[in-house]
Amino acid sequence: MHEEVLASKLYSEDQRTRVLSNLHAMSKSVARLRNGTSDSTAVNLREALRIRLSILSDNVHGFVSASDIDRRDRYSSMQDLLNDVANASALLPPAGRKHVEETLEELGDQLRVLNTGLKGEKRREVEQAFERKLQEVQTELKGEDALPPNYCGSCYGAGSHENQCCNTCTELKKVYAEKRWGFPDPSNFEQCRRESRQRGTKLQEGEGCNIYGTMEVARVTGTFAISPVSRLPSAKLQRQAFGLGDSVSAFNVTHQIKRLSFGTDFPGQHNMLDGAWTHSPAGAGVSRYFLKVVPTTYEFIGGKSVHTNQFSVTQYFKALSAENAQAMVPTIAFVFELTPLKVRKTEQRGGTFVGFLTRACALVGGLFTVASIIDSVLYQSTRQLEKLNMGKQG
Numbered sequence: 001m002h003e004e005v006l007a008s009k010l011y012s013e014d015q016r017t018r019v020l021s022n023l024h025a026m027s028k029s030v031a032r033l034r035n036g037t038s039d040s041t042a043v044n045l046r047e048a049l050r051i052r053l054s055i056l057s058d059n060v061h062g063f064v065s066a067s068d069i070d071r072r073d074r075y076s077s078m079q080d081l082l083n084d085v086a087n088a089s090a091l092l093p094p095a096g097r098k099h100v101e102e103t104l105e106e107l108g109d110q111l112r113v114l115n116t117g118l119k120g121e122k123r124r125e126v127e128q129a130f131e132r133k134l135q136e137v138q139t140e141l142k143g144e145d146a147l148p149p150n151y152c153g154s155c156y157g158a159g160s161h162e163n164q165c166c167n168t169c170t171e172l173k174k175v176y177a178e179k180r181w182g183f184p185d186p187s188n189f190e191q192c193r194r195e196s197r198q199r200g201t202k203l204q205e206g207e208g209c210n211i212y213g214t215m216e217v218a219r220v221t222g223t224f225a226i227s228p229v230s231r232l233p234s235a236k237l238q239r240q241a242f243g244l245g246d247s248v249s250a251f252n253v254t255h256q257i258k259r260l261s262f263g264t265d266f267p268g269q270h271n272m273l274d275g276a277w278t279h280s281p282a283g284a285g286v287s288r289y290f291l292k293v294v295p296t297t298y299e300f301i302g303g304k305s306v307h308t309n310q311f312s313v314t315q316y317f318k319a320l321s322a323e324n325a326q327a328m329v330p331t332i333a334f335v336f337e338l339t340p341l342k343v344r345k346t347e348q349r350g351g352t353f354v355g356f357l358t359r360a361c362a363l364v365g366g367l368f369t370v371a372s373i374i375d376s377v378l379y380q381s382t383r384q385l386e387k388l389n390m391g392k393q394g
Contacts, residue, residue, distance in 0.1 A: 225333040263308030266298035
């Protein structure tokens with residue numbers, strides 16, 4: 001096998017060195033087992049050989065580097081996913097089940113090809129084909145019709161030319177706005193109905209989102225909120241626009257604040273809400289944070305200064321039941337108020353060089369003083385002991 005690895009074109013020079021190193025370690029372990037060892041050592045050697053054999057199995061298929069192993073693990077996870085889908089497809093009608101099983105078999109074949117250690121452009125082509133097929137299966141299991149690759153949605157007469165495509169509800173609203181036409185009920189359009197169904201599916205699956213960004217705010221009391229609302233005036237109209245009806249519990253306001261700050265950070269700053277976690281056991285709820293923002297100036301030793309802010313926080317949370325949800329919408333709100341006070345932090349050195357020398361001299365002088373006291377005590381004690389000994393001898 002050593003000779004086969006040397007002659008193989010599957011590996012780069014670095015990868016070939018790793019494979020040969022693994023083979024060399026295995027040969028040493030086998031030699032030690034043949035020469036005879038204690039039971040405990042033999043158990044350890046067999047376990048080491050088992051691990052190295054699994055590594056060698058990966059190497060034979062071209063999975064050598066750390067990124068190769070991670071990719072192999074992803075393929076293994078995909079295979080587990082296909083097995084789960086195959087088990088779930090048993091509940092489908094016979095006609096639909098047959099098509100799903102055929103697609104899963106095709107996906108399994110593609111995974112087996114990927115597990116042979118394909119590289120370069122060929123591997124990317126197979127992975128892209130696998131991703132497309134997997135999306136088709138997901139769409140079909142959700143009860144939706146997969147869009148053809150050349151799909152071109154109608155603009156319902158609002159397009160600038162006859163062949164213009166409006167594939168999403170957003171694109172459709174945009175062409176209507178360009179024509180200065182009023183946009184009717186979204187349920188009249190196929191694109192909007194499809195996206196509404198997809199939103200509903202995602203809500204049922206319990207998916208969340210990550211929100212990040214910056215904003216400029218006036219130096220007055222204000223509020224910014226995260227909520228599933230529109231510009232409609234009432235909570236009832238907002239729920240109708242999003243297709244919620246009375247099921248506001250679909251919006252779970254459980255959240256974690258990774259980072260929240262007002263202005264530039266300075267050395268040693270601690271933002272009170274960094275890493276804060278709020279759980280909403282009932283799903284929907286209203287979570288409010290009342291922030292007292294304190295303007296702060298941090299002055300560095302070099303003369304530069306940073307104008308920023310610190311804040312303290314008080315939290316309020318209320319779960320929304322089906323009754324009180326009629327007039328409220330699930331919200332995460334931050335109410336901030338600037339205080340009239342201002343804090344100034346200034347960096348300062350511990351003292352001058354002359355002061356350092358003075359303290360050092362005082363320390364050395366103190367050491368000498370203590371040493372002289374100890375020496376005097378020892379000397380006097382020794383003299384007294386000598387006198388006592390001389391008196392006993394006389």
